[in-house]
Amino acid sequence: MQGQRTTPSRYRAAKLLQVLVIMAAIIRHAPGQPIRACDSSGRSAACTCKPLIAFVICTRPELTELPSGIPNNTISLRITGNQLTSLPRMAFHQLSQLQMLTLSSSQISEIKLGAFETLSSLEWLNLEGNMLENLSVGVFRGLVNMWKLDLGGNRIESLPVGIFSGLPSLRQISLARNGIKTLDHILPSLPIHVQSLELDGNYISRIDRNVFARFQNLSSLVLSDNGFGNLVPGVFNGLISLSRLYLNGNNITFLPPDLFLGLEELGSLTLDNNRLVQLKGNRFGDHPSLTVFSVANNNVSTIEAGLFGRFQKLNSVNLDGNNLTSLPTGIFHGLVKLKSVRLENNRLHTLDPDLFQDLRNAWLIKLGHNNIKTIPSGFFSSCLKVGYINLQGNDLTYLPPGIFDNLTSLQFLELGDNKLDNLDANVFRDLHDVWHIYLQGNGIKSLPSTIFNGLQMLRLLYLNDNKLSVIEHGTFDGLPMIENIYLQDNPLTNITCEMLPSQNVSTSLTEINIDCTCEWEPVYDCPEFSWVGSKLECSNPLRLSSDSLDKVPKNALTCAAPRMVCFNQIGWVALSVLALLSNSLISN
Missing domain, CATH: 3.80.10.10 (Ribonuclease Inhibitor)
Structure with a gap:
């Protein structure tokens, strides 16, 4: 005999029972007592518990206090999107094995001294997206193994000196999207051994010379989206270990001579979404390690010849969204390691036949949305590893015979929105690996x-x-x-x-x-x-x-x-x- 079919009334009864069970879980604790995080089923009204990986996640919006009953062996605890307003002393006293703690997107405005005191195994603390404004010295006491701290998206304007004392492992600090107006109220409190510092999305209007001089271990600095204007020479003095510098989304119109001098370890420089109009070589040092150079969405109309020649390890150049009508002869010569070239959304109308002659390792070439009328014969002949070519949105009326010959690695070819009216029968003959045309x-x-x-x-x-x-x-x-x-x-x-x-x-x-x-x-x-x-x-x-x-x-x-x-x-x-x-x- 086949199993009995569930009748509509039985189904409604089952659903009602399920709702009642959930409601009981919500209200069965006595008033004033915290909701229990984990029961025998691994789930409660507030949390989901995964004992096999020692992971607990609590996302109940109505949560106003920390849940109880979190397993003592929990390694990762995530409590997000709720109404928590404060963290009491010894808030996590039973979680000595905790390595990752996320308390983000809540309403926390106060952290009592000693809240984290027993978390000696904690490595990553995420307090992003709360309402923190004032933090007292000692608030992070006991976090001797913490190497990453995220304080982004709060209301912090300043930090007291000594707040990070006793944190020998701390290497990464995010203070993005706060209310910071001056670095004088932040930098003196930071440990000199910090390696990554995020200050993007604040209100920093000025950066003084030598302000970062004591941070010789700093390897990543994010200063994007603050709104400051032109920088003074020497502002990056002392950053001998800096490898990644992000300055996008400000109001920089001019780079003074030798601005980046001394940044010998610089590997990535991003200046997108500023108001630069020209790029000159004497604004930079030699930067023997530079692999990424991005100046997208500026107003650049002039690039000094030979600018990129000194950066022999360049892997990616992004000049999208500028006012370039032409490029200096030989601008990419010698850059045999270059894999990505982005020149979209400019006003280029002609191309030097030898522009890419040394780009034998290039994979991405983007020339879309310019005013290019013709592609020189043999233009891509050296780019035998190219996988993506974008020529969309130009004024092309004709493709020279053999223009894509030998490009056997090409996977994506964009020729849309041009003025092509006919195509040679053999134009795609070597594109054996192409996926999209x-x-x-x-x-x-x-x-x-x-x-x-x-x-x-x-x-x-x-x-x-x-x-x-x-x-x-x-x-x-x-x-x-x-x-x-x-x-x-x-x-x-x-x-x-x-x-x-x-x-x-x-x-x-x-x-x-x-x-x-x-x-x-x-x-x-x-x-x-x-x-x-x-x-x-x-x-x-x-x-x-x-x-x-x-x-x-x-x-x-x-x-x-x-x-x-x-x-x-x-x-x-x-x-x-x-x-x-x-x-x-x-x-x-």
Whole structure:
């Protein structure tokens, strides 16, 4: 006999019982007593306990005091998103094995002395996102093994000298997103052995010379999003171990000579989202360890020739979002270790044929959204390891023959939103590993039937919003990994079964996006229609949007051109509104 079916009344009764159990767990403790964190089931109204990994997480929003019953062997305790306002003395006295404690996104404004005194094993304390404003000396007493402290997102403006005394292991401190206005109220209290300091998102308006001089062990300094202006020479004096410096999101318009002199260990320099207009070599030292240089989203229009030549270990250069119209000759020469070059959203219109001649290890090249009209022949010939090329949003009308030859590692190619009207049959012939090709938003009128031959790894193909009227037989044959083809917003006619992928070959096909016009009627008679019809998905007209063709009756297909369909639905509405406005103005 099969098991009895649960009746609706039984189901409701079971749900009611479950609710009552939860309510009982919430209210069964006596008033004034804390909720118990863990019961025999490993779950309570406030917490989830995972004894196998000694992990407890408590996220009940209504929690106003620390839960009781936390297992003594807990290694990680996370109490977040609640109404806790203070931490009492000896708050965690039974948790001597605790290594990670998170008390974030709450309302904590007070921590009693001795709150953490018994947590000698604690390594990471996270107090981010509370309402802490004043911290007393001794508040972190006993945390002898703590190496990371997060005080970000509070209301701290100053710290008393001695607050970090007796914390020999402390190496990382975050004071991001507080109310700090001057470093004079913070830096004297910090231990000299600190290695990472986050001060981003504060209100620091000025940084004086030698202010960091005593922090010779500091390796990472974050000063982003404060709003200070130009820096004075010598501001980074003494930071002989600094390897990462973040200055993005301020109001820097000018870098004084030798600003970064002496930072011999500097490996990453970020100056994004400032107002710099030029980059000159004498603003920097030699920086033999520099691997990351980012000045994105500034107003840079001039770069001194040879600026990057001194940084022979450069791995990444980001110049996105500036006002560059050209680049100095040889700007990247000798940078054989460079793997990422980002030049998007500038105003580049011509490219030096030898710009990338030394970039034999480059993987990412982004030149999108410029004013580039032509790509020199052989432009990428040295970039044999490139995996991602972005040329989207330029003014390209033509691709030289062989422009992508030998780029057998290329996986992503973005050519959308240009002015290409035809493509050479062999333009993609060596792209054996390419996954995605973007050709949308051009003026392509036809495709050679062999253009995608050999692209065994191609998964996504964007051909939408072009001027394709005919797709030749066999164009999509031989694409075993293809998943999506985008054909919508093309004036396709004379559609036949032979222009579509084959079920035997393209076994990974998920969908082909099309405009469901009456030009697709012949496909209903294709031998594989039960398969291909389920893959053809209507993008237009709106009434058929997201329907697969096998679910759309023939007589539901529209015979209007796709762009006219779009105009009929939207354009006529706009014209009607304009007419009404005109009549209103005339009548007045």
